[in-house]
Amino acid sequence: MKIRELASGLQFPEGPVAMADGSVLLVEIARGTLSRVTVDGRVQVVADLGGGPNGAAIGPDGAVYVCNNGGFRYVSQPGDCLRPVAQADDYSGGRIERVDLATGRIDRLYEQVGGVPLRGPNDIVFDAEGGFYFTDLGKVREREIDRGGVFYASTDGRSAHVVAHPAMTPNGVALSPDGSTLYYADTEGARLWAFDVTAPGQVHKLPWPSPQGARLLAAAPGGHYQRFDSMAVDAFGNLLVATLLHGGISVISPDGRMCSHVPLPDRYVTNLCFGGPDLRTLFVTLSGVGKLIAIDDWPTPGLRLNFNA
Numbered sequence: 001m002k003i004r005e006l007a008s009g010l011q012f013p014e015g016p017v018a019m020a021d022g023s024v025l026l027v028e029i030a031r032g033t034l035s036r037v038t039v040d041g042r043v044q045v046v047a048d049l050g051g052g053p054n055g056a057a058i059g060p061d062g063a064v065y066v067c068n069n070g071g072f073r074y075v076s077q078p079g080d081c082l083r084p085v086a087q088a089d090d091y092s093g094g095r096i097e098r099v100d101l102a103t104g105r106i107d108r109l110y111e112q113v114g115g116v117p118l119r120g121p122n123d124i125v126f127d128a129e130g131g132f133y134f135t136d137l138g139k140v141r142e143r144e145i146d147r148g149g150v151f152y153a154s155t156d157g158r159s160a161h162v163v164a165h166p167a168m169t170p171n172g173v174a175l176s177p178d179g180s181t182l183y184y185a186d187t188e189g190a191r192l193w194a195f196d197v198t199a200p201g202q203v204h205k206l207p208w209p210s211p212q213g214a215r216l217l218a219a220a221p222g223g224h225y226q227r228f229d230s231m232a233v234d235a236f237g238n239l240l241v242a243t244l245l246h247g248g249i250s251v252i253s254p255d256g257r258m259c260s261h262v263p264l265p266d267r268y269v270t271n272l273c274f275g276g277p278d279l280r281t282l283f284v285t286l287s288g289v290g291k292l293i294a295i296d297d298w299p300t301p302g303l304r305l306n307f308n309a
Contacts, residue, residue: 001262002296006283007037010290012074012082014230015056015123016283017064017308018275024283024292025064027053030074030082034066034099037292047099047106051092055123055173055230055271059155060130060307064099065109067121067134081288083268087139094118094136096153109157119146123173123230123271126306129200130155133163135170135184150184150212152201163203164195164212172230172271176254177237177303183217185228185241190220192228192241192252217256226250230271234300235279242269242284249284266291274302 006024007013011031016024022039025046034047034056052069059065071088095118096110111118122137131154138148149165150173163182164170172185175197182195182203193214195203205213220226227244234240237254248263249272268288275281279302282295 003264004294004296005291006294007041007043007292008290010035010043010285010292012084012270012287013285013290013292014054014271014287015066016271016273016285016292017056017058018273018281018283024273024275025056026285026292027056027066029054029069029072029084029287032071034064046101047104049097049099049106051095052088052120053097054121055134057124057126057132057305058307059098059126059132061155062101062307063155064101065124065126065132065155066097066099067124068095068097069120069122069137070094070139077288081267082290083288085140087141091139094121094139096121096124096134098155098157107157109155110153110160113151113153113160113162120148122148122171125173125175127175127197127200128179128306130307131200133173133175133182133201135173137169137171137187150182161201163201164205164214167212171228172241174231174233174239177233177235181254183231183233183239184214185231187227187229187244190226190228190243191216192218192239192256218252218259229269232272232274232282233303234274234298235303236300237303238300240272240282242271244268244270264293265289274298279304 012029052071072084120137136148138146147166153160169187229242266286270287
């Protein structure tokens with residue numbers, strides 16, 4: 001496995017999006033920006049969003065749709081490692097934003113769903129119909145935590161509804177290659193959950209004791225003290241889950257039976273995406289140390305996303 005460092009000095013990078021020109025868009029959560037890492041390693045600010053821009057995805061119109069968690073408070077740990085610990089003192093509210101790459105214009109599409117404010121939107125995936133699922137992680141304060149949920153929305157800012165709520169710390173979200181299964185990762189429990197999709201934005205729900213109607217696909221492979229973050233899907237439907245604290249990628253088969261772990265040199269591996277001409281390059285954000293890396297010749301090609309540029 002060959003690892004290349006593409007950029008360093010990033011401020012808690014997340015949400016990588018591989019572009020056709022070889023560059024990678026990503027967010028810098030602690031900097032409050034949508035940034036671009038060029039093929040020669042330069043970092044360019046595309047949009048200054050403020051708050052805490054998190055997951056990002058290209059929509060059917062070519063714009064970038066960003067989950068903004070409103071901001072974290074951070075602590076520094078040994079080894080120049082940054083770690084988010086709580087809601088920011090200057091928390092600016094959760095929202096979904098649209099960034100026009102041609103003009104740099106920023107539009108806020110959603111700040112609430114069904115009259116309930118978004119607390120910490122985290123990750124996003126588009127279906128083939130052009131709508132998007134997104135997670136809201138919630139928010140943590142010293143003595144309390146907001147429970148989150150999974151939502152579905154249109155790109156025009158006019159329609160959003162709850163898919164599943166309440167859910168504890170929903171983070172990464174993804175769709176199976178045929179779009180029939182919706183997955184999300186629970187950070188604190190290090191669990192991977194799945195819903196059967198019945199129509200765009202609609203899922204089949206299991207009865208109690210499922211906490212939110214999903215079926216449990218996998219839980220904490222590799223031992224204790226893990227956390228699950230965002231994920232990517234390969235062409236065969238395997239889920240590659242960015243794994244915190246164990247520092248690497250947990251690879252989980254679509255039936256949940258086969259799990260493996262690929263270690264990486266950071267405890268805060270937060271997100272990843274496939275890119276390159278044959279989708280065999282894996283771009284990974286090492287958020288604690290502020291780096292974007294590339295892993296060449298991944299054993300399986302990635303799933304081509306519905307509207308990626």
